[in-house]
Amino acid sequence: MATLRKYGNFFNGVWPLVKDLVKEEIPLQSKLVGWFCTYTPLEVIVAAGFQPFRIFGSSERIAEAGVYLPPNLCPYVRACLGEAFLGRFDGIAGVVLVHSCNAMGQLASAWRRYTNVPVIAEVHIPRDSDSKAMVYMLSQVRSLIRGLERAGGTVTVDSLLTAIRTSWAIRAGWNDLLAKQRRVPAFYSGAGLSRLGRSLQRAGPDQAKALLDLPRQTEYSDTTTRTGNNPRFILTGSVVSPGLLDLLDSVGADVVYDETCSCGRALFSVCKDVKHGVEGALLESAFPRIDPNCEGASELDTLIEYLASWYLNRIPCARMKPAGQRIRYLVSLAKEYSAQGVISSVVKFCDPYLYEQPLLRQALLKEGIPYLLIEHEYEVVPEGRLLTRLEAFIEKTWRPGRSAI
Numbered sequence: 001m002a003t004l005r006k007y008g009n010f011f012n013g014v015w016p017l018v019k020d021l022v023k024e025e026i027p028l029q030s031k032l033v034g035w036f037c038t039y040t041p042l043e044v045i046v047a048a049g050f051q052p053f054r055i056f057g058s059s060e061r062i063a064e065a066g067v068y069l070p071p072n073l074c075p076y077v078r079a080c081l082g083e084a085f086l087g088r089f090d091g092i093a094g095v096v097l098v099h100s101c102n103a104m105g106q107l108a109s110a111w112r113r114y115t116n117v118p119v120i121a122e123v124h125i126p127r128d129s130d131s132k133a134m135v136y137m138l139s140q141v142r143s144l145i146r147g148l149e150r151a152g153g154t155v156t157v158d159s160l161l162t163a164i165r166t167s168w169a170i171r172a173g174w175n176d177l178l179a180k181q182r183r184v185p186a187f188y189s190g191a192g193l194s195r196l197g198r199s200l201q202r203a204g205p206d207q208a209k210a211l212l213d214l215p216r217q218t219e220y221s222d223t224t225t226r227t228g229n230n231p232r233f234i235l236t237g238s239v240v241s242p243g244l245l246d247l248l249d250s251v252g253a254d255v256v257y258d259e260t261c262s263c264g265r266a267l268f269s270v271c272k273d274v275k276h277g278v279e280g281a282l283l284e285s286a287f288p289r290i291d292p293n294c295e296g297a298s299e300l301d302t303l304i305e306y307l308a309s310w311y312l313n314r315i316p317c318a319r320m321k322p323a324g325q326r327i328r329y330l331v332s333l334a335k336e337y338s339a340q341g342v343i344s345s346v347v348k349f350c351d352p353y354l355y356e357q358p359l360l361r362q363a364l365l366k367e368g369i370p371y372l373l374i375e376h377e378y379e380v381v382p383e384g385r386l387l388t389r390l391e392a393f394i395e396k397t398w399r400p401g402r403s404a405i
Ligand code: SF4
Pocket: 074, 075, 076, 077, 101, 102, 103, 104, 238, 239, 261, 319, 347, 349, 350, 351, 352, 353
């Protein structure tokens, strides 16, 4: 792999700023509401006067979590319960538990039983998006609002409208950064952009705007040595720690789009601000009724309906229906970002994503797009076997001067 090299990038310089920004401006602990799954309607939490922050879990007390949860259960879920045992969430307003997969359901039971961290609400996400599912989702969003009100928050038409518009502005800012990843060479390092994406999921609206501004402020001092010859990949799958992205960075591979549940799936948007790309096209075809500014909405019910519809109809995760839409989306994404392959990263025992792999592999290979599956224990450590697999995949898919797909 002599031709693949480690390179610097401006995020290395910016990263301490990102961490300081998030740390300095974190509001009172009692205003924080923890969330786990990207189907949590965050706008409602913001509208109620709280700051949602993503719980990413920690492997430090994962063994203790294993006392209460079976060892053959999603390691992300076990890491989240383990992080609660570290006392990091003491004093927060509470968490929103989401029943989106079997493992998340088990987390909900264990959380209530074995931690002292309050539960604001348990939101059950339907797997479909038809009219019955919509009625059910509406009831779940309303139940979340009731939970937030019990915790001292208030949701009004104005506060929800502001929260929805802010959320679209953040998604549009994220899309602006992604647009630069379509260039050859990619503008940002995959690991850097993913770290920024993780920070955005723990930031309040003002912090998020400042975070999105950091790359814009510093882009002209970018000293990257990245070239058009770097292999480009889409990273998809369930949750993953930044370790895998660091590893890919270290072997000179550009992750041009991190579509995993830890990053892109929590932030991506199909919004009318995106005039280009598969997201924009999907918006026009699948979401003709969605107006990001909710013009004319004057009733809480209209806004709740809008939110329920948005969460049920966006690009689905592997647990939702239909699988075909998601697979077509990934194929388009690989083409659009001129990727030379797709790396699918799945935590062990994650049935929804493992179940999808044969179909995804088949669809990608039919289009001549190389595919690699990496199963891991959530906290990816750069061990030799994994490094060898990644290097072999890169060697197989990339040659200097090879044109992108
Ligand atoms: S990683 Fe898979 S099993 Fe774990 S919470 Fe997500 S979808 Fe569920």
